[in-house]
Amino acid sequence: MVVRITGKGVLRLSKEISPALTVLFFSILFSYFFDSFTPITGREVLLRGLIRFIRFVLLLCLPLYVLLPIYRFVVARTREKLLQTEKRPEPCIHPIKHWIFRPFQGIGIGLLFETKLLAALQIITGVTAQPFLFFSRGQFQLGHMLVISGITVVISLLLSTLWTLDDMGIRVVNRKDQEIKMIGKYIGTLMPILFGFYGIFSLIADYPARQVFIFLFRIVMILYPPFTVFTVMHFRFLRDREEHFSERTSLKKGGIG
Numbered sequence: 001m002v003v004r005i006t007g008k009g010v011l012r013l014s015k016e017i018s019p020a021l022t023v024l025f026f027s028i029l030f031s032y033f034f035d036s037f038t039p040i041t042g043r044e045v046l047l048r049g050l051i052r053f054i055r056f057v058l059l060l061c062l063p064l065y066v067l068l069p070i071y072r073f074v075v076a077r078t079r080e081k082l083l084q085t086e087k088r089p090e091p092c093i094h095p096i097k098h099w100i101f102r103p104f105q106g107i108g109i110g111l112l113f114e115t116k117l118l119a120a121l122q123i124i125t126g127v128t129a130q131p132f133l134f135f136s137r138g139q140f141q142l143g144h145m146l147v148i149s150g151i152t153v154v155i156s157l158l159l160s161t162l163w164t165l166d167d168m169g170i171r172v173v174n175r176k177d178q179e180i181k182m183i184g185k186y187i188g189t190l191m192p193i194l195f196g197f198y199g200i201f202s203l204i205a206d207y208p209a210r211q212v213f214i215f216l217f218r219i220v221m222i223l224y225p226p227f228t229v230f231t232v233m234h235f236r237f238l239r240d241r242e243e244h245f246s247e248r249t250s251l252k253k254g255g256i257g
Contacts, residue, residue, distance in 0.1 A: 016098075020229050028046055083171050102163065163238075
């Protein structure tokens with residue numbers, strides 16, 4: 001498949017990911033002038049910030065190319081519990097959905113994963129683990145990078161599958177109660193955010209409140225840009241391959257019969 005890159009297409013993509021680019025700029029600016037959490041300074045701050053952003057974007061977006069078989073597998077295994085509503089694909093980016101809810105869903109789930117991992121490490125080692133694995137320690141650590149990469153790929157597959165089911169109009173049906181439930185919709189966004197931030201606060205309860213808020217501010221600044229790009233690329237990926245996701249789904253459409 002040949003992808004044609006045009007000036008108009010680049011301009012449109014830049015507009016769609018403009019919040020991510022804006023936050024990325026302020027994140028690097030903040031690190032350059034104010035951040036004392038890592039020992040790196042000067043141009044290295046800019047370089048590492050860009051490399052980290054690109055790495056997260058790649059880890060989040062590349063798994064989209066295995067989304068179709070995962071989607072078909074999930075639909076095939078849970079066919080009896082699913083219903084497809086008549087829903088037209090969204091023609092454009094919705095700022096509240098693609099720039100706020102879904103990126104923060106990713107951030108919340110990322111914090112939730114880290115909370116569980118740090119709690120497990122504390123139980124295994126008996127040593128209080130340093131919070132916020134997403135921060136750089138100023139030197140390359142292979143184990144640290146592999147852990148973060150694995151968490152990021154898992155989050156990508158989980159969220160992209162839920163979002164695809166939702167965007168394709170697929171709902172969970174409770175035929176006993178005659179109830180249709182949305183998959184991965186807004187209520188599913190708030191819970192991981194709340195649990196993720198609550199878990200982080202519980203893990204670092206011994207830290208000064210000011211330092212906790214700085215940590216959380218930094219982690220949001222780090223993760224928001226790649227997760228926003230991820231939501232936009234998922235939207236584009238699904239829009240361009242809607243027919244492939246629609247064919248062979250063979251779900252019942254309409255209401256509960």
